[in-house]
Amino acid sequence: MIFIWYNNTYTQYKLKEFTNWITYCLFFSITVMQLIEYFLWKSTNQKNKFNNTLFSIIGWIVIRIIQPLFIILIIPDKYSMMKKILFILYYSLLVLIHGYKYFYNPLDFTTTIDKNGHLLWKWLDLKNFELIIGYFYLFLFTTLLLHRLKRKMRQTFYKKIKILLFLFSIM
Numbered sequence: 001m002i003f004i005w006y007n008n009t010y011t012q013y014k015l016k017e018f019t020n021w022i023t024y025c026l027f028f029s030i031t032v033m034q035l036i037e038y039f040l041w042k043s044t045n046q047k048n049k050f051n052n053t054l055f056s057i058i059g060w061i062v063i064r065i066i067q068p069l070f071i072i073l074i075i076p077d078k079y080s081m082m083k084k085i086l087f088i089l090y091y092s093l094l095v096l097i098h099g100y101k102y103f104y105n106p107l108d109f110t111t112t113i114d115k116n117g118h119l120l121w122k123w124l125d126l127k128n129f130e131l132i133i134g135y136f137y138l139f140l141f142t143t144l145l146l147h148r149l150k151r152k153m154r155q156t157f158y159k160k161i162k163i164l165l166f167l168f169s170i171m
Contacts, residue, residue: 026070033062040111040119049110056109060123064094064133090136097133 036059043051068090075083101107107123114120 020074022070022073026067026074029062029067029070033059033067036062037119044111044113044119052111053109056111056121056123059111059121060107060109063124093133093136 036055039051039055040059042048043055069087072083072087072090075086077083098107108125109123111122112120
């Protein structure tokens with residue numbers, strides 16, 4: 001991150017995607033998630049339950065709260081209404097779904113090693129209607145590309161999203 005900042009500040013080779021601090025924060029949050037995974041591997045190998053729970057909670061906060069916030073903030077200001085709608089929709093869905101889970105199916109903030117040798121984040125296990133958050137998270141990532149699409153393509157994209165949302169509401 002420091003090298004990208006130095007490159008954009010002091011050299012002639014500029015990266016136009018890295019013009020605001022929010023982009024740096026998004027990439028930093030991805031790097032922090034890699035560091036959290038390292039500590040989760042360490043805590044599962046050492047069977048340290050406190051560290052496992054602690055870094056699982058921090059990982060949940062990074063993935064569920066911080067990264068979507070930075071993605072919404074990166075969307076250009078000319079889509080300010082869409083930014084507000086996405087912010088309200090995402091965080092209200094997050095509160096509703098995890099509020100429901102808190103009372104009826106609490107999250108297990110632990111991480112184990114799966115049978116195929118990968119980390120199994122039990123706190124990221126989404127079932128049934130909880131998949132809405134996963135789909136919405138993917139939708140947030142695709143909105144970053146919207147300002148680069150031409151108007152006709154954007155309208156087609158919105159129509160497809162409306163159809164998908166309608167189909168999800170039927171299920």
